[in-house]
Amino acid sequence: MKDANTVVLPRLALTEVSVEDPWGEDHGTAPDPATDTLRWRVAAWLVPALVMGALCLVRAGEPARSRGEVAIWSMAGSPLMRWWVEVLGTSGLALRALAMLATTAAAALVGGLAARLFAPRVGLLAGVIFALLPTSTRYAQEAQPYALTVFAAVLATFFLVLAIDRPKFGRFAVYGAAVLVLGLCHGLALLLLAGHGWAVFAFRRGVAGRWLVVAFLGALPAAAAPVLLGEQPGAQIARGSDPSLAVLAATPRELFGVTALGVVLLGLALFSLPLRRSAAIYTAWAAVPPLVLLLVAQATPVWLPQFLLFTLPAWATLSAVALARARARWCVAALVAIALLGVPVQVARWEPQGPSAGHEQAREDR
Template structure:
């Protein structure tokens, strides 16, 4: 299969293009450029979600703590540098070292130690909106960022001193840089993408399952770039692989003792999205975004492939935890925004 804008449909003649792209997502073999808009509108598309996320995150970030899940971060903040490297899970050492350095500069209050998570989620909301704006237009970008900011789990993990907010930001950054690298695979863009993979793996090694979704995107749409992409990934995963090897050598556990039972899988939408009803709505909207145009397919692979990969891995190793999939939230939010805009466009055309 040659690189193409769709996986299934043959190359259409110009007269047929409108039938292939009824929502105006842009023709051609590279991601379609949205219509020209004013700079103010383009800035507002990412600034408004960022401000929403910052406000929602700060509401309870200074609340009483630490919560049970935050105890390791508080321990790291008040320990010596040497102690951090000798206790806890090896794979969590990069985050604990970051928290130790952060505490050195800003103190160990609840608000201070949750600051990295607040900043990471705020930056993630802005980047979610900016990337969706580039792929679909500012209206979709603004809506995607707003949906992401309003998800209950976005605010929750922004208010906790855990690595998941930073992991989510790294996943958004890696996917945004992947899109740039696939559009024009220069050396510097591939190096930037490889650096984002390093960051992703150091934040949380399980989040590297995002690369399975990236792999699907590359081999489905940009096979000519596959060798260079594989080289960037191979270098990018080395630090996380070294940490994982060290953790296995020390007999450390990567995650919980849970295998994905039918009960745990049934609870996943509520735990991942904060409310089961919210998860049901987003999943339903995402189904409307599944036609395999390049732009929507990138997000579909980001949203759906890592959970399936984790499910397969968890059959052999008990590492199933819903929060490990938090990095897929931006993809679900964007697919929901795409569906809503498409529905509005279809209603307008009737």
């Protein structure tokens, strides 16, 4: 009797889906040795900043439009603003310069952070998507704290990533300083810490104690500021509204500038649902603060889409993670579509008495 033929099976390579990446999220975003060069990493920082800076300059010297910006302009003669006015003047461009610089720096950081956590291609897409959003340009051209808040949120997340990767005292100290700036820019933006905390406890429990101490110390000045300044508790919160179904349905339009654009970005983000740390940080950043704000709004009228502007970088990056899996021509087509969807909003914003002017003013008067 002859032995049965021996079947030799080839040695199987390690599966592409590891324990840390059970959904294969690295597929299409892993660094390519042919393209993952210094110039592409620089491009992930530089190109979004150039796009954002160019968009900021379009009609940046127009008169103030929103109620909040008019209030800021009325402070031009106050001691707080006098040094700024003496250096740059009182023109619209001068008073908006700080917000424009903050948003431009935020776009660069969005690209740089995504390039670090994913790949340069993802960083480039994330930064450009953020720059093309109509709300990014709008609040970059308004002398209000929202642009600084977005920048501080990206900066805090950037230093959080550095701190949990290499838990050094200096890195946590810089993270705490960024949290302090975030809270002073807008108190409700400290909801970002809920997302940061989820990411820390889920993936880096060993540094959770240090994170809690630093986050508490960084947020403390913002919590104490109303008391020190003699403001009534909840004065800022009263500007919001109850989260009715109509208000919640309007949130994508108010947050992203166009309802269709919000639906597209939210849909793309669904394809980046994470079980891996890099994407999980962004998911926590994008989703946890709105959920916490919604819970708080059940007890007090605090819901306002502007309070969630600091989540825009996360939504842009999650969209970029999904989009980066497509071919280059589809990525370009998607960016063009995002830009075209935002054009009508950008044009209407500067109309003397555009159809949305009354609605905009009424919403801000609440």
